[in-house]
């Protein structure tokens with residue numbers, strides 16, 4: 233019996249480790265980490281050096297109105313979701329060749345928290 237319980241706990245921990253659930257991301261931490269983005273991005277639809285990030289989750293890359301994207305981003309077929317955002321923030325040029333975004337976030341937890349924050353920027 234004891235062994236069975238520990239097996240279940242082990243399985244639960246193993247599945248958490250294999251699929252780091254985005255729901256586990258820390259929005260407050262992500263809000264604070266967004267300072268690394270806000271030199272270039274607003275959390276609204278106002279464009280700056282980079283496009284406004286309001287509603288970015290679920291958006292096709294390179295389609296924010298009024299923003300002049302690099303050729304690579306404009307013709308990219310990427311749609312921004314948890315997976316593509318994570319890969320892009322880790323290594324922008326591996327996801328969108330020729331992108332003019334050069335900033336990357338090496339730490340996976342930082343990326344996860346930023347992405348959870350980006351989810352809060354949904355258009356109403």
Ligand code: HEC
Pocket residue numbers: 266268269270271272273281282283288292293294295296300301302303304305306312317321330331332333334335337346
């Ligand atoms: C030094 C300026 C700069 C910083 C800092 C920066 N970005 Fe960017 N970002 C850009 C530029 C410029 C683009 C447009 C790239 C292109 O056209 O290829 C962009 C594009 C993007 C896109 C694609 C948006 C779209 O409309 O398709 C996302 C998502 C993004 N950035 C997220 C972030 C996040 C999250 C951070 C902070 C961790 C960040 N960026 C930090 C300059 C920056």
